[in-house]
Amino acid sequence: MSIIVGFVPTPAGEAALTAGIAEATLRNEDLVIVNSAREGALVDKTVAGGDVLARAAKRAEEAGVTAKIIQPPYHHDLADEFLEVAREANASLIVIGLRHRSQVGKFILGSHAQRILMQADRPVLAVKADGAHF
Template structure:
């Protein structure tokens, strides 16, 4: 069994990584760090650099957690493909970060995090980043 963390290089992604490492250590499970980009996208701000991903894995190892980083491209729907990864990995827990959104943004726009929370067939830990705009 493992814990799957959805990681993006943002405060919410960092909060998810920190929580994922803590949960993996507590449960004595491996950590799968997932950073995904839309296939064919020339620029995607959610894609972490190799250095950032190396640092994420190093933080897990320093905490005594075996970690693997994957960057699978997704073609259609990020939430569906992320949930498929969690199922294939036999994840006991999914960890995602939440970002602050306005009421209008929540109403008008869909959310990958919301879909993961609603459609997951295993427990999901959703964490928020500390700091301005995150309450």
């Protein structure tokens, strides 16, 4: 089993990584760090560069956690494809970061985090950038 973290290079993503490392340490499980981009997208601000991902893996390693980084492209729906990765990794816990969005922003753009929370078939830990857990 493993802990899976949805990671983006933002304060919410860093909070998710921190919580994921803590949970992996507590549970003595491996960590899978997932950072995806829409297939065919030329620019995507949620894609972490190699240096950012290397630092994330080093943080896990320094905590004594074995980490694997994957960057699967998603084709249609990020939440569905992320949940499929969680099933394939046999994740015991999914960790995601949350950011504040207006009601209009949620209505227009939807919320991947909300869909992951509602559709996951395993526990989900949601954290805010300030480290608060839900």
